[in-house]
Amino acid sequence: MKRTPTLLLAALLTTPLFAAQGGPDAYGYIWKDSNEPDGPVFSWIDITTTGTLIQGLGDDNVVGPYVMSTDMPFYWYGRKNIWIGSNGYIAFNGGNIASPFPLIPTGGGVNDYVAGMASDLNFLGAGNQGRCYLYDNDNLTIIAWVGVPFWSPTAPTYTGSNTFEIILNKLDSTITVQFLEQTGLTQNNDLLLGIESVAGTIGLQHSADVYPVGNYAIRYYMPPASTLEVLDAISNWNTDPSNGGLFRSRNGQSFQMTANALNVGNTELNGFTMQAQLLNSVNTVLLNATQVIGALPPGLDTTITFPGTWMPNPAGTYRLVSTVGGIAGELVTANNQRTQEIVVVDTTAATHTLSYHGALDNGVGISWNGGNGGVGVYIKPPYYPAYATATTIRIVSNAGSAYTMKVYDDDGVGGLPGTLLDSVYIAPAQAVAGDQVIPLNTPILIPSGGVYVQWYMLGANIVIAVDANPPFSLRTYEVIDGVWAEYRDREVQDFFLGLRLSQVPVLDVGCTGFFGLTDGQDIGGNTAVRAWVTNFGNQPAGGFAVHYRFGSGPIVSQNYAGAPLNPAQQTLITFNDYFVPTSDVTDNLCAWTSLTGDASASNDTACVSLHTYVGIAELATLGVSLAPVPANDQLRIDGLPDGRWQLEILDAMGRLIRQQAATVSGTWNMDVSALPVGVYRILLTSNRGVSARRSWCSADRSGALR
Numbered sequence: 163m164k165r166t167p168t169l170l171l172a173a174l175l176t177t178p179l180f181a182a183q184g185g186p187d188a189y190g191y192i193w194k195d196s197n198e199p200d201g202p203v204f205s206w207i208d209i210t211t212t213g214t215l216i217q218g219l220g221d222d223n224v225v226g227p228y229v230m231s232t233d234m235p236f237y238w239y240g241r242k243n244i245w246i247g248s249n250g251y252i253a254f255n256g257g258n259i260a261s262p263f264p265l266i267p268t269g270g271g272v273n274d275y276v277a278g279m280a281s282d283l284n285f286l287g288a289g290n291q292g293r294c295y296l297y298d299n300d301n302l303t304i305i306a307w308v309g310v311p312f313w314s315p316t317a318p319t320y321t322g323s324n325t326f327e328i329i330l331n332k333l334d335s336t337i338t339v340q341f342l343e344q345t346g347l348t349q350n351n352d353l354l355l356g357i358e359s360v361a362g363t364i365g366l367q368h369s370a371d372v373y374p375v376g377n378y379a380i381r382y383y384m385p386p387a388s389t390l391e392v393l394d395a396i397s398n399w400n401t402d403p404s405n406g407g408l409f410r411s412r413n414g415q416s417f418q419m420t421a422n423a424l425n426v427g428n429t430e431l432n433g434f435t436m437q438a439q440l441l442n443s444v445n446t447v448l449l450n451a452t453q454v455i456g457a458l459p460p461g462l463d464t465t466i467t468f469p470g471t472w473m474p475n476p477a478g479t480y481r482l483v484s485t486v487g488g489i490a491g492e493l494v495t496a497n498n499q500r501t502q503e504i505v506v507v508d509t510t511a512a513t514h515t516l517s518y519h520g521a522l523d524n525g526v527g528i529s530w531n532g533g534n535g536g537v538g539v540y541i542k543p544p545y546y547p548a549y550a551t552a553t554t555i556r557i558v559s560n561a562g563s564a565y566t567m568k569v570y571d572d573d574g575v576g577g578l579p580g581t582l583l584d585s586v587y588i589a590p591a592q593a594v595a596g597d598q599v600i601p602l603n604t605p606i607l608i609p610s611g612g613v614y615v616q617w618y619m620l621g622a623n624i625v626i627a628v629d630a631n632p633p634f635s636l637r638t639y640e641v642i643d644g645v646w647a648e649y650r651d652r653e654v655q656d657f658f659l660g661l662r663l664s665q666v667p668v669l670d671v672g673c674t675g676f677f678g679l680t681d682g683q684d685i686g687g688n689t690a691v692r693a694w695v696t697n698f699g700n701q702p703a704g705g706f707a708v709h710y711r712f713g714s715g716p717i718v719s720q721n722y723a724g725a726p727l728n729p730a731q732q733t734l735i736t737f738n739d740y741f742v743p744t745s746d747v748t749d750n751l752c753a754w755t756s757l758t759g760d761a762s763a764s765n766d767t768a769c770v771s772l773h774t775y776v777g778i779a780e781l782a783t784l785g786v787s788l789a790p791v792p793a794n795d796q797l798r799i800d801g802l803p804d805g806r807w808q809l810e811i812l813d814a815m816g817r818l819i820r821q822q823a824a825t826v827s828g829t830w831n832m833d834v835s836a837l838p839v840g841v842y843r844i845l846l847t848s849n850r851g852v853s854a855r856r857s858w859c860s861a862d863r864s865g866a867l868r
Contacts, residue, residue, distance in 0.1 A: 187267070187366040189237055189392075190385030191357065195378065202381040206342050207327065209304050213295035219248040219285045220645030221313055222260040226253075232300045235335040235384060237359040238392055238428035239461055241274075244303070246294060248647075250279040252305055252328055255360065260640075260650040261349065266356035267365030269496040271653065273358055278305075278328040278339045279374060280354040284313035284320045286643045292320075303330040312348040315532040322346010326374070335384040341374045357382050360426045361394055361494050392427035394493045395434060397484045397500035398463055407503035407518050407635030409544040414509070416471040419449055421484035421500070424463040427493065431458045434488040438468045440504075443479050448472055479520065480504040481633040503633035507544060509663075515554055516541050517660030518635035523627035527558035529619065530642070536565075536618030537626060538579070538639040538646065539659045540572070548608040549666040552601045553586070553615050556627035556658035562590050563621030567600045569661075570614040579614045579646055593624060599662060607666070615659050616641055627658035670699035671706055671727065672765035673753045677734055682823060684773045684808045684847070688740040693753035695722070695735050698765055702726035706757035708735050712772070713749035743774035748806075773806055773823075775848070786846065799830040802846065810845040811837075 182201065185192030194201035218225045226245030233240035241254040251259055257272030261282045264271060285292045292310035297303070306327035311320035325343040337357060351371045358365030368380055399405040399422045410417060419438040425431050433454060440449040451468035458464060474480075482502040492498075507514050518539065528537070553567045567586045574580030584602045606613070617626055618641060635656050638649040649655070677692040691710050697703045704726035709719045718739045727733060741751065754767035786801040804827045811820040819842070824830065 184368060185366050186385070188364045189359065189390050190388045191237075191366045191382055192385075193366060193368055193380055193382045195380045197378075202338055202379045204340060204377050204379040206340055207304060207306075207329065209295045209297040209306050209327075210293075210308060213297035213304065213306065216246055216294040216296055218645070219246070219292075219294055220647075221248060221284045221286050221319075221642040222258065222282075222640060222650065223248050223642075223645050223647030224253065224256065224258050226256065228296060228298075230298050230303050230330075230332075232332050234303065234330045234332050236274075236357075237361075237364070237384075238388065238390075239360065239426075244305070246296065246305055247275075247280075248285055248294075249283050250281055250307055250310075250324075250326070251275050251277045258640075258648040258650055260647075261352045263352055263354040263370075265370060266354065266358045266367035267361075267363050268358075269362035269494060271362075273362040274360040276328055276337055276339075276357050277354045278307070279324065279326050279341070279344075281324075281348045281352060282313045283307070283310045283324065283348075285310065286645065287319040289318060290320050301331070301333050303332070304328070309343075312346050315349075319532065319534070322348075337382040339380045341376055341378045343376050344374055347373075355380065361392065362497065363494050364392075391429055391491075392493050393429055393431065393489055393491050394425070394427035394497070395431055395458065395486045395489055396424050396426050396497040397436070397486050398422040398424040400438075400482045400484050400500055400502035404636070405500060405502055406540070406637045407505065407633075409516055409542065410474040410504060410506050411509040411544040412477050412506050413473060413475050414544060416473050417504070418471045419451065419468040419482055419484075420465065421468070421482075422463055422465045423455060423458065423486050425458045425460050426497075428460050430460065431489060432456065434458075434486060436466055437485045437487065438466075439483045439485075440472055441481055441483065448480075474504075474506040477506050477508040479633070480506065501633050503635050509545060513551070513662060513664050515660045515662050516543060517554060517658070518637065518656045519556075519627075519629035519658045519660070520631055522629070522631065523556060523558065523658060524630040525558070527625040527627045529623070529625040531622075533563060533619050533622030533624075534643070536616055536641040537649065537657050537659070538614050538616040538641055539635070539657055540612055540614050540637040540639070541661045542612030543608055543661075543663065546608065546610055547666055549664050550602065550606040550608060550613070550661050551664045552599050552662035554597070554599050554658075554660035554662055555617055556597045557593065557595045558625040558627050559595050559623075560590070560593050560625070561623035563593065563619060563624040564588055564590050565593055565620050565624060566616075566618045568616040568618065569602065569606060570616065572611045572613060577611075579616075583613065590621075597658075605664075613661065614639070614646075615661055617657070617659055629656040629658065630654065665700050667701050668699040668761045669701055669703055669757060669759045670761040670765070671695060671697050671703045671755045671757050672762075673708070673755055673768040674732070674765075675768050676751075676753065676770050679751065679770050679772065681771045682773070683770075684775065684806070684823060685741070685743050686775045686847070688742050691718075691737045691739075691741050691751070691753065693735050693737075693768065694732055695727070695755060696732045696765075697727035697729055699761060700729045702728055703757060706755050706760075708737070708753065708755050710737060710741070710751065710753040712741060712751045712774075713747065715744075743776055746775045748773045788844075793834050795833065795835040797832045797834045799832065799846075802826050802830060803848065804828075805848050808847045810847075812843045812845065813840060 182198040183194040196204045224245050224247045227243035233242050245253045245256045253275040255274045263280050293308045295306045312322045314321040322345045326341045329338040355369050356367035423436050437452040485499045569584045570579035571581040638652045639646050640649045674694045674696045711717045750769040752769040808823040
């Protein structure tokens with residue numbers, strides 16, 4: 163399928179192919195066709211009953227890898243895995259190739275492929291009979307496109323019919339392409355036939371923009387020996403093999419540069435270098451390191467973890483750039499550098515948007531001809547769990563079409579879109595140009611992995627914005643009739659799509675202490691229980707219950723009926739029911755909260771140790787004695803029964819001067835050196851309900867009364 167900005171109708175070229183041979187390319191490959199006397203003989207091999215039907219092909223997508231039973235020699239290396247493209251090609255390293263198709267050879271983009279008849283083919287649409295089959299044994303691998311039409315912008319979205327096959331002969335290293343049938347025309351006559359190596363700049367093109375005829379064959383011949391010495395290393399990926407964009411939390415986990423170098427040539431490389439740099443949006447170098455790679459044989463790779471780490475800060479867009487160098491006589495240098503986008507997000511904010519695009523779009527955007535297409539982006543949050551509440555988008559223009567915003571889990575095959583998590587319909591009246599925040603029907607909690615955000619047109623003439631300024635995420639996709647494929651221009655564009663996150667809702671309240679009650683306090687009568695309650699969560703909290711209990715006694719409960727507590731807010735709750743001591747005992751009085759969905763039980767409860775007693779008795783003749791009287795520094799109290807006692811000192815006016823408690827066994831010695839000279843009265847109360855009162859005098863330091 164074509165994107166609207168690239169739809170340019172050209173004069174139709176229907177001249178059949180009559181050239182007989184071509185090449186060699188830089189490596190030595192040549193081709194001959196069935197019109198050449200010593201060329202291949204057209205002999206169709208039907209694999210529709212012996213091969214495997216390939217599932218998942220649609221419009222502009224690729225499926226695989228499929229593992230061949232033996233290696234296929236290709237240029238100076240061998241390949242065992244193949245990917246099959248809906249657009250009439252096979253690739254040995256994956257990658258989506260779509261119209262407009264690049265000439266062969268072209269460095270950059272997708273390399274390492276065979277274009278059988280690369281054109282805008284379509285497996286979708288009601289009644290479409292297009293099929294693809296794969297047959298493989300130790301000697302041959304055959305991929306056949308059978309009755310596959312070209313894509314069309316008008317119903318039923320396809321036209322014509324094409325039947326052709328690619329035959330990989332692993333015995334003689336030839337590649338044969340046979341055409342059984344060809345009818346119809348493709349948009350812009352955009353067709354490509356040829357082969358291209360992993361180096362990109364080495365390849366052999368048979369033809370471009372010219373239709374093959376039926377009962378026709380082309381064969382590509384590998385040279386018996388090649389004198390071409392291919393010295394070529396590439397920066398293969400940064401951080402992980404996807405080389406995809408990353409999100410990181412500001413002031414979160416430190417980042418260390420990792421990169422992979424691959425020898426794609428046919429000669430061992432020795433003593434070359436790999437450099438890694440981390441740069442911010444204004445090209446300031448934050449990290450810089452270089453490592454020498456001693457020896458790297460052809461076809462092998464090495465992964466380097468560079469010294470030094472970076473604390474992500476401030477929020478913004480960064481890039482990791484890795485570069486191989488120091489290879490004298492290197493054949494290709496365009497593949498020496500690899501860039502990865504890193505976006506740092508201030509995750510402490512109440513809301514934050516995860517997106518790879520910048521502030522400015524290119525003013526053109528993209529749209530799918532026919533109004534039936536969409537785009538997507540893969541987003542992996544920088545922390546878990548993540549709480550998604552909305553998607554974001556920028557629309558360039560709209561002439562009355564609706565669209566949908568969908569979010570998919572990455573639980574599909576190979577980490578692709580699987581379970582549909584949310585779908586929001588945007589009516590034409592609301593599908594206006596500009597930046598839009600589209601709330602989800604239900605917030606999504608992401609515990610691990612990531613999600614795919616998709617925008618899909620529901621009519622023609624609606625255009626989504628595109629960011630054409632590097633760096634690029636390589637996380638973008640194009641979607642046609644539910645079929646996802648890597649976006650053909652993902653190396654030079656990002657979409658204005660994003661995911662809005664909010665703080666994960668945390669409901670958490672708990673008791674933090676008491677008012678008027680302290681450890682060791684004696685309680686001998688009805689006492690009000692007042693507990694402090696704090697909202698530890700990030701959401702307003704109300705409708706919870708509070709409880710208290712002394713020891714193993716009955717639980718007293720009541721519901722909190724006040725206004726919801728805001729995050730970090732504290733309130734004092736007074737229980738309607740007093741605490742009434744029923745025995746002489748030392749135990750814990752505990753208060754706690756209960757709230758549905760409470761995030762943490764560890765902060766729910768607060769306790770205080772109390773001494774309770776019942777039945778206060780006044781005994782004036784306990785036989786308690788005080789000495790010396792008058793006292794100077796120490797006052798000795800004798801005659802108290804063993805146990806817990808509370809002492810109160812009152813002056814001659816009856817004012818409370820001191821209060822303290824102690825467990826007494828024998829004599830109680832008390833420091834009174836700080837008391838002024840005067841007459842005092844003491845009140846002694848035990849936890850068994852016994853009390854005594856005595857008066858005494860304090861002397862000056864000479865011992866004389868004044």
